[in-house]
Amino acid sequence: MHKKLLTNLTFWVLIAIICGILLGHFFPATAVKTESIGKAFISLIKVFIAPIIFLTIVLGICGMEDMKKAGRIGVKALLYFEVVTTFALAIGVAVALLVRPGKIDKTQLQVGDASKYTGKAGTGVDWGGLLSSNLTLQVLIAALVAGIVLNYLPKKDRLVAGLTSVSKIVFLALKYVMYLAPVGAFAGMASTIGKFGLRTLVPLAQLVGSIYLTMIIFVLVVLGAILRYYQLSIFKFLKYIQEEILLVLGTSSSEPALPALMSKLETIGCSKSTVGLVVPTGYSFNLDGTSIYLSMAVIFLAQLYDVHLSTAEIISIIGILMITSKGAAGVTGSGFIVLASTLTALHNIPVEGLAFLLGVDKFMSEARAITNLIGNGVATIAIAKSEKEVVIIP
Numbered sequence: 001m002h003k004k005l006l007t008n009l010t011f012w013v014l015i016a017i018i019c020g021i022l023l024g025h026f027f028p029a030t031a032v033k034t035e036s037i038g039k040a041f042i043s044l045i046k047v048f049i050a051p052i053i054f055l056t057i058v059l060g061i062c063g064m065e066d067m068k069k070a071g072r073i074g075v076k077a078l079l080y081f082e083v084v085t086t087f088a089l090a091i092g093v094a095v096a097l098l099v100r101p102g103k104i105d106k107t108q109l110q111v112g113d114a115s116k117y118t119g120k121a122g123t124g125v126d127w128g129g130l131l132s133s134n135l136t137l138q139v140l141i142a143a144l145v146a147g148i149v150l151n152y153l154p155k156k157d158r159l160v161a162g163l164t165s166v167s168k169i170v171f172l173a174l175k176y177v178m179y180l181a182p183v184g185a186f187a188g189m190a191s192t193i194g195k196f197g198l199r200t201l202v203p204l205a206q207l208v209g210s211i212y213l214t215m216i217i218f219v220l221v222v223l224g225a226i227l228r229y230y231q232l233s234i235f236k237f238l239k240y241i242q243e244e245i246l247l248v249l250g251t252s253s254s255e256p257a258l259p260a261l262m263s264k265l266e267t268i269g270c271s272k273s274t275v276g277l278v279v280p281t282g283y284s285f286n287l288d289g290t291s292i293y294l295s296m297a298v299i300f301l302a303q304l305y306d307v308h309l310s311t312a313e314i315i316s317i318i319g320i321l322m323i324t325s326k327g328a329a330g331v332t333g334s335g336f337i338v339l340a341s342t343l344t345a346l347h348n349i350p351v352e353g354l355a356f357l358l359g360v361d362k363f364m365s366e367a368r369a370i371t372n373l374i375g376n377g378v379a380t381i382a383i384a385k386s387e388k389e390v391v392i393i394p
Helices: 002-006 009-026 028-032 035-062 068-099 127-133 135-151 156-196 205-229 234-240 242-251 255-267 272-285 288-304 311-327 334-346 351-386
Strands: none
Touching: 009 028, 009 156, 009 242, 028 156, 035 135, 035 156, 035 242, 035 255, 035 272, 068 135, 068 205, 068 272, 068 288, 068 311, 068 351, 135 156, 135 272, 156 242, 156 255, 156 351, 205 234, 205 288, 205 351, 234 242, 234 351, 242 255, 242 351, 255 272, 255 351, 272 351, 288 311, 288 334, 288 351, 311 334, 334 351
């Protein structure tokens, strides 16, 4: 039992996160210096994202007997994303109205500099900018084109065999790099706590707590119901991807877990084509956690400034966020830019209120990233099951 525990990567990532919190709290000056280590680990993992997405999609499309399946999966995925993220936005608004996290004294809050985000605020999604800055989407499109072209080449089998060999090498290399996950998680958590400090959470504890509570409700109730519809358990799935969840918790980013998530989804029975098409697209358009955060943040700021919102205005907030939230991927600080765009479109909530959120945003990014990760996993399983693929969660 002890030997099994000591060789368990999840155990070491958890220990690393705890050690990171302790170092950040008691020795903040030292902890902040570890930031470069955390960034180096994330950069190393990012090297694998493009080749894994490309190889998975190309091999998935080449394995399809019917090219119509790719189109069908794509349409299903986009419909699923729109419905579920709208649910997420609505739940975020409902909990914020119920808990009222913005009913606090503004004078006790720390004020950050939000000008770099408010200056970029627009009233719509810059789709050209989203595509040009989002490597995942670029690779997705390139892989779709390459997969379709490859499917019609006369020497397809030889090329597919070569790509399959390359794919095995890439996943093997990733397996060894993931042994560094505890180091990345330690550095990520230590630098965050060292830089912002646990004390910054106190004034906005109600907001942070309500966002975490809403994420938990969304995962267990909404995503749980989706899996239960297909006779699968959300708890089994959470246990299955616990390493990836802890990695996201430590690094505050869902990107380091993307390659491992794709691999695990294939292992439980989702086809290469489904995984390849749904997961990368989901990382740009199925941001359940980000949707919850954005909707709760808008209501929080309205409450903070005593702005009364009518039912029509609340519905319009959900409508605006359904559009603007699709631009919240691929750019650092994009969540704030989307919030600024939304507030600008609403007119009655001061955009300057974002300054109050800057101090605790890093602590809420873990909840966003974890929920996004779980949401994309559940989306892939749901689409796979709708395609009659046999998915068994161990």
